[in-house]
Amino acid sequence: MSQQGQQNGPGGDSGYDVLVIGGSGVDTVVRVDALPVPLADSVGVSPISEWPGHTGGNVALGCQALGLDVKFLDVIGDDWIGGQVRERMAKGGVDFEPMISPAGTRRAVNLVDPAGRRMSFYDARDPEGLRMPRDFYAPHVLRARHVHVTIMGFARHLLEDLVGSGVPLSTDLHDWDGIADHHRAFALSADLVFLSAAGAGERIGAVMREILREGRARAVVATAGAGGSYLLTRDGGSTPRHVPATLPPAPVVDSNGAGDAYVSGFLYGRLAGRDLEACAGMGALAGAYACTVAGNSSLIGPDALTAEPSGAA
Known part of the structure; x- marks a missing residue:
């Protein structure tokens, strides 16, 4: 375990606190005056920026920043975009071990308005037949206290094995509508499920x-941005419990990665033995903090995460 993890994190003496599987890439962020963008041949914008991360990368970076020992496995391209991912993971102290795919590294173009809201155009580019060999990931699963698996196509073929390992498993379904079969496989396999309330709308409780x-x-856990989040547990009744959003400590700049930060904060609390509502509060704080910076340029640390809350939205 890292020195930071020994001092601040809830991890054990060996192995990884969190193994993250899949979900790296690079976001190209374009700041626009409003969403949706008016139809025009050309629109002037402020300088365009690029942020390596994506959902799995952001969770790995967020957990590492909180002092957890993280291993990150994924499939990327041998290209300059993949080089950006490698560089960002190294800078964040994440133990990143990628396989190489000839299809290249995933990308997204995100339009962000002045309020920090975004519209993302995601280029998955992974071929349908992409697979991660068992001998590549299985030894790391056995060393992990917790596995977070992203909804990449190749990761779907790992679910049965991950469940069979007995290691606690989480996933993020993002804006699942409650219908798509691909997401359902992850939803029914994980011990802890995150998703955005936006995908299912009024059906989110069902x-x-x-x-x-x-x-x-x-x-x-269903996240709802500034509306907070909702927690439903097996022993807590049939109505999701509302967890208020945390007031951001500074003006909102960018909501990219806020949901991933929420997951990181929640997992930190869970591995520290906190109850689920306390974990949701820690997730809310981490997500609010992430909204005050561009991309994943600054991630909340354990001292700020465990401080007394300053208020709720």
Whole structure:
């Protein structure tokens, strides 16, 4: 375990606190005056920036910044975009071990308005037949206290093995509508499920109950941005409990990565033995902090995460 983890994190003496599988790439961020963008042949914008991370990368970086020992496995390209991912993970202290795919590294173009809201154009580019060999990931699973698996196509083929390992498993379904079969496989396999409330809209409560009823999850968390989040557990009744959003400590700049930061904060609390509502509060604080900086340029640390809350939105 890293020195930082020994001092601040809740991890054990050996192995990894969190193994993250899949979900790296580079975001190209374009700041616009409003969303949706008016139709025009050309629109002047402020300097365009690029942020390596994506969902798996951001969770890995967020957990590492909190003093957890992290291993990150993924498939990227032998290209300059993949080089950006490698460089960012190294800078963040993440033990990143990628396989190389001839299809290249995933990308996204994100339009961000002055309020920090975004519209993302995601280029997954992974071929349908992409696989991660068992001998590549299995030894790391056995060394992990917790596995966070992203909803990459190749990762779907790992689910049965991950469940069989007995290591606690989490996933983020993002804006799942509650219908798509690809996301459902992850929803029903994980012990802890995150998703955005936006995807299912008014049906989000029913979707959360279905995940608990049909799957293995002990808890489901739906994030709703400035509206806070909702927590549903097997022993907490049938109505999701609302967890207020935390007031950002500075003006909102960019909501990219806020959901991933929420996951990192929640996992930190869970590995520290906090109850689920306390974990949701820590997730809310980490997500609010992430909104005050561009991309993943600054991530909340354990001291700020465990400080007394300054207020709720």
